[in-house]
Amino acid sequence: MTRSAIVIGAGITGVAAAEWLRRAGVSVTLVDRILPGRPDQASYGNAGLLARCAVIPISEPGLIFKAPRMLLDRNSPLFLKWGYLPRLLPWLLPFLRNTAPARHRPIVQALAALTSDSVDQHLALARGTPAESYIRQGDYAYYYRSRRDFAHEAAEISLRRAAGFDPVELDREALHARDPHLSDAYNFAALYPDHGWLTSPGGYVAALAEHFMAEGGNFVQGEVADLAEGRVSLLGGREITADRIILTAGAWSARLARKLGMKARLESERGYHLFLQGPSHMPANPFIVSDAKFVVTPMEDGLRCAGIVEFGGLDAPPSRAPFNLLRKRIREVYPDLTWQSESEWMGHRPSTPDSLPHLGPIPGAPGIIAAFGGQHVGLTIGPKLGRIAADLACGGQPNLPLAPYDPGRFG
Ligand SMILES: Cc1cc2nc3c(=O)[nH]c(=O)nc-3n(C[C@H](O)[C@H](O)[C@H](O)COP(=O)(O)OP(=O)(O)OC[C@H]3O[C@@H](n4cnc5c(N)ncnc54)[C@H](O)[C@@H]3O)c2cc1C
Known part of the structure; x- marks a missing residue:
């Protein structure tokens, strides 16, 4: 049974993963070097589209x-x-x-499997939270x-x-x-x-993170320098441990994945x-x-x-x-x-070179799950990637075939 988890990166994918884990009763620590919804993340400055048809x-x-x-x-x-x-x-x-x-x-088919229910995925994540008011x-x-x-x-x-x-x-x-x-x-x-679409993507991510914290989720501001099974090290020496780790550090994920021997491309x-x-x-x-x-x-x-x-x-x-x-x-x-x-x-x-995210357990890194690579539709699919990663972390089997998104596909 998964009692605790660390989510690295608090963009749309990370806050979604953290919130779905929290709702499943897991003790979650969300880590980011910046506050969620700030300009240094892609989730702040995108066009705000929940682009179901962008396949x-x-x-x-x-x-x-x-x-x-x-x-x-x-x-x-x-x-x-x-x-x-x-x-x-x-x-x-x-x-x-x-x-x-x-x-x-x-590729089109594998993208469509992620985008087509994206508005519902955003509503399921944000409903009943202050973030809901940003969705049109x-x-x-x-x-x-x-x-x-x-x-x-x-x-x-x-x-x-x-x-x-x-x-x-x-x-x-x-x-x-x-x-x-x-x-x-x-x-x-x-x-x-x-x-x-969202009337303020940054405001939306910040509101989701605030809700997560208000309901008992833990946010740590710090830069992840290293990670291994069950353990994350921050710059400055602090260590956090947990049963599962989800890597949602957006375009910076490859730098961390490399430490696990993964070629993220x-x-x-x-x-x-x-x-x-x-x-x-x-x-x-x-x-x-x-x-x-x-x-x-x-x-x-x-x-x-x-x-x-x-x-x-x-x-x-x-x-x-x-x-x-x-x-x-x-x-x-x-x-x-x-x-x-x-x-x-x-x-x-x-x-990624095939426009599909890395989603699933990282080969050779027990208990560490990848959820990054949303490219042009990362806001659209972020809640679904986060939800599937949270599900996997809890031992669930998503009803979507994950082979096209296999984190090991580039060797
Ligand atoms: C101009 C533009 C327009 C776009 N328009 C759209 C659109 O309309 N619709 C759409 O669906 N998508 C759009 N996108 C794409 C979308 O914004 C991204 O794919 C999505 O936001 C990625 O989310 P993420 O959570 O994976 O990463 P991010 O939002 O980038 O979050 C990653 C987080 O990880 C943190 N992090 C990284 N490394 C570390 C570390 N070592 N330690 C601690 N924290 C770390 C970062 O600080 C950051 O907060 C657009 C992108 C751009 C640039």
Whole structure:
């Protein structure tokens, strides 16, 4: 019987794991070097989407031919710090292998198994807690310049349909009636009903953690320096022991997993947001600008524009160009938008070469469970990853086949 557990990392995945363990009657210690919901975690600055239909990995077939052109195009949302390329290769090569058409469909299916009930998973976690007030439910839209651009994505759309997500098509008139400030450049939208979003992802994670602590969960602020079966060591020498350990340290998980002999093959896909406080208008629902690949989400105090993929590792400071690109792109979407002030943020998506998380017992590390690698949908699937990890820690068998997420799959 599991009496005690340590959860390392208090982003969305960690707070979910800790709270589900607490509800199961386990004595839980949640450890993080920062307070939950603060800007140094990916769970703070994302676009806030509970993106049930986001089942298409970025390792799409054909990317291998498109990527070089994108890297040279100043208006493309893909960036690379070239000096980082040699360190990226051990991740990039298997990533490129996953762009093979034969790999694509199984990945889509394994992603859909995690995303499709995500709004319910968030509600199950947050219901009855102060975090519930941050959840909104409604449509999620893809904005296109033209119906032709929508038709160009036929392959992706049919995969989404196969996963149960059928879009409602909006022509120019219907789209501009819904979003009257939209630029004339955007003339078509695909609407996916029954989605969700958060009005403050950081506030939500903080509220979940506060609830966990108010109900008896233990939070320790400290940096984990080492771990082994039943034991976690913090910088400064403090040790914590427990029956089970769950590793949910987001993009930093590989550094800790390495101490257990696990090759996590995890890379940071650095992403950026521009937060526009006091905007002159807001859309009713979040949407993605398909050609520019960034999401616009109405939030508590303003409009969040979030996206961009930059490879450059965990330690380099943010670049300027992604912020300037987001600023330029939002003007193309809403030419008459004004705002009172703005803030900028960069964070780390924890991404694997096959876009699937590491979820399950770590081979060769008894009692230690991995739950990280949520990449672009880590907020969406965080509660489910945390719940499954908590279940495994208690000796349960989830009713989802875990083979695609096997933490040992990269050797
Ligand atoms: C620009 C952008 C937009 C995004 N938009 C969306 C979206 O709309 N929807 C969606 O589903 N996903 C989105 N994502 C992805 C999502 O934000 C992440 O996948 C998710 O937040 C990862 O959660 P996590 O709990 O695994 O990691 P994190 O939230 O990063 O938390 C990891 C925690 O571990 C702690 N930690 C690490 N190492 C240690 C250590 N040694 N000791 C102690 N603590 C440690 C860190 O301090 C951190 O608090 C977006 C990401 C970005 C960057």
